[in-house]
Amino acid sequence: MLDANFSSLVSSTITVLNSTKNDYNNVSGDRRLPGAFHEAGQGLLLIEEVFQYVKSQTDGRNIRGDHGDTIRLLEACKAKAELSEGIFKDVSQAPETERFEYYKRAVRRKGECNPVEVLVMGMMSDVCDMAKDGAIEAIMRTRVKVLREAIEKLSKMEPSVINEQSGNIFSSYGSGNQFNATGGAQNNNTGSGNQFSGASFSGPVHFGRNMS
Template sequence: MAVQTKSSTYVNLVNMTATQISDPISGTIVTVQAAMKSYSMVKANTELGDTFHAAGSGLHLIYEALSSVKSRLPPEISNASLKLLDSCKAGATSSEAVFKEVSQAPSDTRLQSYTAFIKEGGRPNLVETLVGGLMKEICLLAEGCAVEVDLTALRRASDELEKMEPSVPIEQHKSDDSFSNSGSGSQYNSTGGTQNNATGNGKQFFGATFQGAVSFS
């Protein structure tokens, strides 16, 4: 029977918590550059609004931050940091897809194209959501890898994006109304407007106006 020594156990633990990597960020940086290129094609379009352009302008901060992290990233990182790298890659890819979609639309229909894209995918596809989320993940990555880079501007931009109005209004869809009463007695439900309830015998008058004397029997 094989005996696992203390030293071999330590090696296994290290392998579980750290991953040897060669160049995990370059692909993400290239994707961010592609998003920047797409945004540069629409940055003069005022119809897209302040929030859209704030997110687009933030791509440059993301590029600079990723470049700084790349130059200081240790050869071994934890599995948690590796997951953050994967998440950053996914966020950059989604961001690039949205900016590319808008840039490829005719100049006079770019807002409509962006609006249609958001209505299909929902709030997660808003550029401020994607870019702001990517900014936060880069900050977490730098902290997790103990990389000393100045991310003040990135954090400030992320906070500002959170405070801005949505780049496209998001409708709040109500779920189908459903009511159930498994007990005894009356149940009163209203999905809006005025609710009038008659709990006893006799007639009930809603908003009625009587001229002269009125008697009820």
């Protein structure tokens, strides 16, 4: 069957997600918290449902092969879930009028400066990558589609909190190039050739094969 560690990690991640979801439910009606915060909280339910489905479909199945990459992705997903749990717990236990301030402090202290929507998108992305494992790929197709749609929606929302150190948050959970310019010149190389940024040449320059 799938590595026993897989089943254990799935179960423990479900436990963390369930606890985090309950903490979010305690503040789900607070409109003073940002929209991305609430969208991330609702995303927790979606992720938990996917994990519950994976658990129901894989328990006891005899599947041979190396699933090391899947285990590593699952561990990464659980780590993000635990960071999210700490943040949502702090917010749910905060005085009602101070929840947003508690949230910002929790992001810095417990979220490693990642707001909850970034952590939730990261979990969703981990699950989508896990679904490439041949052992679960077929059963995950429709759920991956839903997760990718949720990632796209979250990625377009206003950040729930800005990283005060840099003022910018860069997250990429899709395919294609990502270009982030925070001031000054931006040089993007999207091909396979060489890129020379800010270089000047005083003599002949040859590109291609080595000149003999």
